[in-house]
Amino acid sequence: xxxxxxxPQQVVxxxxxxxxxxxxxxxxxxxxxxxxxxxFLVGNLVRNLTAAGLLLSxxxxxxxxxxxxxxTFLPFNAGLPYWRALLAGLVNTIRVVIAGLxxxxxxxxxxxxxxxxxxxxxxxxxxxxxxxxxxxPLLLQLVFWYFxxxxxxxxxxxxxxxxxxxxxxxxxxxxxxxxxDGVWHGSLRFTVEFGALLTGLVVYTGAFIAExxxxxVASVSMGQWEAARSLGFSKLQxxxxxxxxxxxxxxxxxxxxxxxxxxxxxSLAVACGYTDLYSVAETTLNQTGRAVEVVLILLGAYLVIDxxxxxxxxxxxxxxxxxxx
Amino acid sequence: xxxxxRLASAIPLIASLALVGCASEGGxxxxxxxxxxNSRGKLICGVDGKLPGFSFVESNGSYSGLDVDVCKATAxxxxxxxSKVDYRDLNSSERFAALASGxxxxxxxxxxxxxxxxxxxxxxxxxxxxxxYDGQGLMAPKASGVKSLQDxxxxxxxxxxxxTTELNLADRMREIKATYTPLKFxxxxxxxxxxxxxxxxxxxxxxxxxxxxRTSFPDPAAHDLLPDVLSKExxxxxxxxxxxxxxxxxxxxxxxxxxxxxxxxxxxNVEAKVAEAKANTNLADLRRFLGVEGDFGKQLGLPADFxxxxxxxxxxxxxxxxxxxxxxxxxxxxxxYNRQWKDGGLIYSPPFR
Numbered sequence: 282x283x284x285x286x287x288x289p290q291q292v293v294x295x296x297x298x299x300x301x302x303x304x305x306x307x308x309x310x311x312x313x314x315x316x317x318x319x320x321f322l323v324g325n326l327v328r329n330l331t332a333a334g335l336l337l338s339x340x341x342x343x344x345x346x347x348x349x350x351x352x353t354f355l356p357f358n359a360g361l362p363y364w365r366a367l368l369a370g371l372v373n374t375i376r377v378v379i380a381g382l383x384x385x386x387x388x389x390x391x392x393x394x395x396x397x398x399x400x401x402x403x404x405x406x407x408x409x410x411x412x413x414x415x416x417x418p419l420l421l422q423l424v425f426w427y428f429x430x431x432x433x434x435x436x437x438x439x440x441x442x443x444x445x446x447x448x449x450x451x452x453x454x455x456x457x458x459x460x461x462d463g464v465w466h467g468s469l470r471f472t473v474e475f476g477a478l479l480t481g482l483v484v485y486t487g488a489f490i491a492e493x494x495x496x497x498v499a500s501v502s503m504g505q506w507e508a509a510r511s512l513g514f515s516k517l518q519x520x521x522x523x524x525x526x527x528x529x530x531x532x533x534x535x536x537x538x539x540x541x542x543x544x545x546x547x548s549l550a551v552a553c554g555y556t557d558l559y560s561v562a563e564t565t566l567n568q569t570g571r572a573v574e575v576v577l578i579l580l581g582a583y584l585v586i587d588x589x590x591x592x593x594x595x596x597x598x599x600x601x602x603x604x605x606x
Numbered sequence: 607x608x609x610x611x612r613l614a615s616a617i618p619l620i621a622s623l624a625l626v627g628c629a630s631e632g633g634x635x636x637x638x639x640x641x642x643x644n645s646r647g648k649l650i651c652g653v654d655g656k657l658p659g660f661s662f663v664e665s666n667g668s669y670s671g672l673d674v675d676v677c678k679a680t681a682x683x684x685x686x687x688x689s690k691v692d693y694r695d696l697n698s699s700e701r702f703a704a705l706a707s708g709x710x711x712x713x714x715x716x717x718x719x720x721x722x723x724x725x726x727x728x729x730x731x732x733x734x735x736x737x738x739y740d741g742q743g744l745m746a747p748k749a750s751g752v753k754s755l756q757d758x759x760x761x762x763x764x765x766x767x768x769x770t771t772e773l774n775l776a777d778r779m780r781e782i783k784a785t786y787t788p789l790k791f792x793x794x795x796x797x798x799x800x801x802x803x804x805x806x807x808x809x810x811x812x813x814x815x816x817x818x819x820r821t822s823f824p825d826p827a828a829h830d831l832l833p834d835v836l837s838k839e840x841x842x843x844x845x846x847x848x849x850x851x852x853x854x855x856x857x858x859x860x861x862x863x864x865x866x867x868x869x870x871x872x873x874x875n876v877e878a879k880v881a882e883a884k885a886n887t888n889l890a891d892l893r894r895f896l897g898v899e900g901d902f903g904k905q906l907g908l909p910a911d912f913x914x915x916x917x918x919x920x921x922x923x924x925x926x927x928x929x930x931x932x933x934x935x936x937x938x939x940x941x942x943y944n945r946q947w948k949d950g951g952l953i954y955s956p957p958f959r
Contacts, residue, residue, distance in 0.1 A: 348776050351762075351787045359776045424796075432803035450804060451762060464760055473805070474789070551767065551792045554800060560767060560790060563699050567768035570722060570729040572703060 330573065337577075341569050342367075348564055350556045352472050363565055370561030371582055377478055377557065378544045378586065384483035385543060386536075389490025394520060396495045407491065414488035420549055422485055427477035427553035434473065437463050452476070474555040478547070486543045493535035497528035529601040537594040541587045548583070558582055637851030640684065640907045643711055648690050651677035652710035655695035656794055659818040659931040659939075660716050660738075669693050672930040673714040675920040676737060676843050676860065680712060683859045683912035688919035697793050699768035702729045705846055712845055712856060716740075716815065718770045719842040732853035734860045736840040737923075738931075739943035739952050742774050743813035744832040745820065750807055755834045759784035764806035766790070766797045774837040775810050794819070808832070812839045814931060814939060821936040855906045858958075862913035865895060865955040866922035868946055873921035880914055895958045902958060923953060 296302055330336050346366040349359050353369045354376060395407040414422070432450065435441065438460065440449035447454040447465055453476060454467025501524045509519040550557035559579065566575040643649055653661035653673050661671040669677075669691075678688040696704050696715060702723070705713045719736060722728040744763075746752040752761075755778060765772050767790035779786050789806055791797040798819055801809040809816070813831060820826045843860065845853045866872075869892065871879050883892045894900040897910035904910065920926055927944060931937045945951025 347773050349779075349786070349788050351789055359780060428799055428803060432800070432805060436804060462760070551790070552796070554789045554791050554796070554805075556790060560792075563792070564767050564772060564790065567699060567702075568722070568773065570702070570727075572706075 337574055338571070339574060341571055341574075344569075346565070347568070350561065351554075352470075352475065352556065363569070366561050366565065367558065367578065370556060370558035373556055374547055374550075374558040374582075375586070377475065377482070377550070377555070378547050380479055381482040381486065381543050381547065382540055382590075384479065385486035385490055385539070388483055388487035389539075390494050392487060392491035393494025394498060394525075396491070397498055397520075399516075411488045411491050414484055415492075419481065419485045419546055420552055423478065423481040423549055423552045426481045426484075427474070430480075431473040431477045440465065472555075474550075474553055477553040478550050478555045478557075481549075481553070482543055482546060485546070486539055489539050489542070490536065493532055493539060494528070496535065497530075497532035498524055500531045501527045526601075530603060533594065533598045533601055537591060537598070540590050540594060544586050544590055545583060637849050637855065637907055639711055639845075639849045639852035640855060643684055647685065648692050649677065649681040649684060649712065650692045650694060650710045651680070652694050652696045652701055652704050652713040652715055653677065654697075654715045654794070655693065657716060657815055657818050658821050659814065659935055659937045661693075661714070670930070672738060672926055673716060673843075675926045675930065676714040677712065679863055679916035679920045679926075680714075680856060680859050682915040682919035683862070683908055684855070686909065686915050697768075698766055699792065702731070705731065705844065708846075711852075712843060714843040716812065716841045717844055718812075718839045719844075720770060723844070726847055730847045731844040732847050732850070734843040734845070734853070734857045735864070735955075736842045736952070737860060738814060738841040740812040740814045740839040740841050741835040742771055742810060742837040742839055743816055743835060744808045744810045745801075745816045745829050746808040746832060748828050748830050752807060752832070754832060755779075755782060755836075756784065758786055758808055760786065761807040762787040762789050762805065764789050764791065764797050764801045764809040766794055766811065767792055769811070770837070770839065771811055778834075778836045798823075810836070812841070814841075814937070817937050817939060818931070851907055855908055858902075858906055859908075859912060859916055861955040861958075862895075862916055863920075863923040863926065864946075864953050865958060866913065866917045867924040867953075868948065868955065869895065871896075871917055871922060873917060873925055876914055876917045880911075891958075 327336070342364040343362045345360050346363045347359050348366070350357050350366065350369050350373075352373070354372045355365075355369050357365060357369045392407045392410060395403050398404050398407075434448060434450045436450040440447050442458075445456060445458070447458045447467060449465050450473065451465060452470050452472040454465050454470050456468030458465060458467040460466075498520075505523055505527065506519055509523045514523065547557060548559040551560045551563065562575050562579050566572055569575070651674075653669065653671075655661050655663055655669070657671070657673075659671055661669060661673040664670055674693070677691045677693070681691045682688040694704065694710050696710070696713075701713055701715055701717065704710050706729075713731075716738070717723070718740075719733040723731050724733055744755070744758070746758075752758060758779075759782075763775065763786055765775055765788050772788065772790065775786075775788065789800060791800060794811075794815075797809060797811075800806060802823065811819075813835070816831055820829055820831075823829060843856060845856055847853075866876075879892065880896050880898065883889050883896050883898045887893070890899070892898075894902060896914050897903050897912065901910070903912050906912070909915070921929070924946070927941065928934045931939045932941065941949075941951065943952045945953060947954040
């Protein structure tokens with residue numbers, strides 16, 4: 282009598298209790314719902330836009346813009362098409378964003394490390410700067426820089442003149458400068474509008490970056506400072522060679538979001554008369570009445586700028602992360 | 607994370623177009639907008655709010671000005687009460703999105719009537735009769751020695767962005783082959799602050815606006831309006847294309863104010879004129895105009911006595927002009943083109959019949 286071998290019964294799980302299938306099904310259902318919702322909204326938008334006679338069209342981009350732009354990197358005049366105007370605005374935005382990123386990083390790093398200075402006055406000054414600046418809205422600061430600080434600059438012959446440099450109410454002139462008919466000319470010129478926006482962005486974002494840097498430096502253990510000191514490193518050398526490289530791991534991810542904010546905040550340029558992408562788009566929108574297209578272009582442009590900054594910062598982040606061995 | 611403010615004003619338009627199930631039914635005499643205003647009991651009127659003479663918030667918080675009086679007249683004609691107006695301050699870039707999205711019923715904000723704004727393929731507005739014939743001008747400090755457009759060659763000029771002004775300036779400067787630097791600002795306040803701060807040699811806008819703003823300068827006498835007139839600027843109230851019945855109502859309320867002046871009907875004597883019309887059945891024109899007989903009000907979806915209500919609230923067109931921008935105001939503008947046609951001006955109401 283051989284005992285009947287009890288074969289393990291083939292367990293057939295019903296599909297509604299399948300732990301692999303169910304989450305998948307739920308996700309698919311939610312995804313489908315989302316797609317239907319989006320399709321509904323887009324369909325509705327197109328239907329209503331058609332009814333209102335506002336269906337997307339891009340041919341207007343080739344029409345002459347008919348307006349001038351105060352300062353451009355690329356040559357521009359009113360006879361050129363809208364897309365050239367938007368491009369000139371985009372270049373102006375990128376110009377101020379790049380200068381702003383560099384300035385804010387330098388200022389932020391200086392102030393952030395100043396928080397660890399043995400000089401009490403410097404430490405307190407850094408604290409006051411951070412608390413003062415990050416608690417006042419950027420728009421107000423821009424208006425302050427432009428209308429209060431830069432507007433107070435003297436004009437014409439009273440302008441501040443140094444060899445190869447003139448600072449007047451209309452801007453900063455470098456190189457060969459001369460005064461013609463009450464207007465300054467120079468080989469290189471930065472307008473006060475650019476100056477005010479750049480100053481505002483650098484000072485504002487610098488305060489946030491200072492806090493990120495301070496957090497990063499504080500994350501490096503005291504032992505590192507002491508070890509470097511016992512090896513005969515000076516304080517500055519310790520900071521540069523030992524502490525900052527380690528702090529970067531903590532700093533870089535935090536910097537990313539500050540950089541992105543700076544790029545987005547640059548759209549406040551119109552508050553101080555700087556002709557950035559946003560300002561050009563606004564004029565374009567008003568003249569063409571193509572609200573939806575212009576807004577789409579704006580959305581796309583800022584999205585691309587910010588994604589680019591993100592991608593660069595993520596690359597940098599991978600470089601500075603600790604490699605486990 | 608500062609929001610894009612101007613963008614935000616366009617988003618409701620897109621959002622409402624995406625979310626609204628069905629656009630206006632259209633057709634029929636009954637206007638959806640009129641029905642909405644009647645059920646709401648208030649007219650929502652888009653104005654500038656910072657322009658003395660046209661729409662300005664007084665120190666006691668009330669609005670005054672020529673544009674404001676158009677809002678009041680409309681509210682009086684539709685609702686029988688000139689105080690039933692909610693004002694929305696709009697800057698020049700926000701105004702069309704606010705009107706298109708239905709945020710305001712009526713745009714009475716020194717807006718120039720142009721093809722691009724009127725056309726269905728453009729901004730899609732419907733313009734009421736012009737309430738102020740204006741022209742673009744330039745203002746410069748007396749001390750600057752600038753006397754004409756030519757003197758501005760190579761100099762910075764302050765201008766409000768999103769206005770016809772910006773375009774006209776570019777066109778005229780191209781005509782005289784002069785280079786210049788346009789400094790664009792989003793609001794009138796910023797534009798004039800930059801001008802007063804000395805950043806620009808001149809500021810350009812409609813001549814009436816320049817005259818109005820000048821009254822609020824620290825030293826109005828130190829600024830000159832240049833003789834150059836760069837453009838025609840017929841300033842007109844506007845409504846959306848989508849509701850023609852509402853546009854008709856606004857159009858004829860404004861014509862009513864003009865016709866009242868032509869017929870010598872004033873705020874003071876309107877009641878007496880109504881009594882006269884009621885007493886004398888021979889005065890057919892007057893009786894129809896004041897709604898004593900006929901159904902003009904009904905045809906427009908308005909009360910029969912809509913003209914009487916409007917004139918009682920703000921006076922006729924001439925009274926509105928003199929009180930806000932003419933001899934009775936700080937601006938002291940001449941009637942100029944804004945005289946009645948009988949006096950050689952352009953103010954002309956089609957017949958009420």
